[in-house]
Amino acid sequence: MNPASINIFWLLLPLAGAISLVYAASRHESWKRIWWHAARLSMTILGLMAATTFLLLLLHSRG
Amino acid sequence: MSRQSIPLKNPYLAAFLAWLVPGLGHFYQGRRGKGVLYFVCILGLFVAGLTMGGGKIVFWRWVSPFQNFEDFRLWYLAQFWVGLAAFPAVIQSTLARYGMSPILGGYLAEPALHVLNGMHRQYGRFIDIGTVYTAIAGLLNVLAIYDAFEGPALADEPDPSTSPEPAKPASLVLEPST
Numbered sequence: 001m002n003p004a005s006i007n008i009f010w011l012l013l014p015l016a017g018a019i020s021l022v023y024a025a026s027r028h029e030s031w032k033r034i035w036w037h038a039a040r041l042s043m044t045i046l047g048l049m050a051a052t053t054f055l056l057l058l059l060h061s062r063g
Numbered sequence: 064m065s066r067q068s069i070p071l072k073n074p075y076l077a078a079f080l081a082w083l084v085p086g087l088g089h090f091y092q093g094r095r096g097k098g099v100l101y102f103v104c105i106l107g108l109f110v111a112g113l114t115m116g117g118g119k120i121v122f123w124r125w126v127s128p129f130q131n132f133e134d135f136r137l138w139y140l141a142q143f144w145v146g147l148a149a150f151p152a153v154i155q156s157t158l159a160r161y162g163m164s165p166i167l168g169g170y171l172a173e174p175a176l177h178v179l180n181g182m183h184r185q186y187g188r189f190i191d192i193g194t195v196y197t198a199i200a201g202l203l204n205v206l207a208i209y210d211a212f213e214g215p216a217l218a219d220e221p222d223p224s225t226s227p228e229p230a231k232p233a234s235l236v237l238e239p240s241t
Contacts, residue, residue, distance in 0.1 A: 011192055014111065018104040019203065025100050026206040027216045029069060034100075 016045045069094070074212045081211035082146045085204050088211035101207040105200050109145045112196025115189040119182060121197055122173040123152040125160050138194050144201035144208070 017038075024037035071077060072092050081088030086102030089095070113121055121142050128135040142149045155165045155172035165172035174182075182190055210216075 008188065008192070014108070015196065015199065018108045019199065021100060022104050022203040022206055025097055025215075026210040029094075029097075029215045029218075031096065 012046070012049065016042045016049075020045065069214045071212075071214055078208050078212040081208040082144065082204065084147055085145065085207055088208070092211065097210070101204070105145065105204050105207060106148060108196050108203070109142075109148055109200035112193040112200065115186070115193030115196065117182070117186055118170070119174045119178065120190060120194050121149055121152055121171050123156040123171075124173060125156055138198050141198035141201040144204045145197070146204065149197075149201065 020038040020042035021034070023041060024034045028034050028037060070092050077088035077092050079088070080091050081101075084102070085105035086098035086100070089098035089101060121139065122136065123139045123143075124134055124136050126134045128137075139149075139152060142152075149171070151167055152171040155167075155169070158165060159173060186193075
């Protein structure tokens with residue numbers, strides 16, 4: 001597989017996942033809370049990025 | 064779990080070990096699960112980023128940012144915090160400064176100018192993404208080092224399902240017992 005053919009958006013998933021897990025682990029000691037916090041944070045990060053992409057595409061299509 | 068029940072042992076040594084190898088400080092403290100999590104997430108991100116840039120995006124140059132900001136390796140200030148995996152860049156740069164050959168097979172040595180100039184043609188956008196990956200890995204290890212030194216930022220409340228008493232307000236749980 002040619003690495004250049006990978007959609008750049010897929011590379012955000014491990015980044016958001018790692019950031020969320022490390023941040024959540026630095027806040028809590030309980031695994032239940034770490035997983036829950038990491039899941040919420042990664043969804044928030046990806047949701048915000050998706051919303052930003054959508055907004056910018058919308059502005060671009062109207063410009 | 065209250066803050067007092069977390070075995071931080073010698074926090075200075077734990078913080079140093081956490082810098083040296085992500086997660087090692089937590090292993091020293093007996094917090095092995097967290098140690099594995101930090102090791103996998105931080106070193107995984109660093110190795111993935113380094114691979115994306117063909118191993119040539121993490122290096123250091125001994126130049127003053129006030130005299131030559133163009134050549135100053137700003138990204139390395141973040142990458143440095145990954146620890147032992149990124150530290151050879153400082154050794155390689157020091158050796159180059161004194162006219163000596165690189166060691167460790169040239170791992171994290173500054174690439175030659177013609178190699179640097181050809182990198183964008185060879186790796187394209189992966190250079191930028193790899194640089195971001197490695198820099199974020201370093202910054203995430205700062206969080207892990209802080210966790211090894213100080214313990215988690217929030218003291219967790221006891222799980223209500225395992226406690227016979229009703230859950231207390233967080234502020235009461237956070238109070239250290241003397």
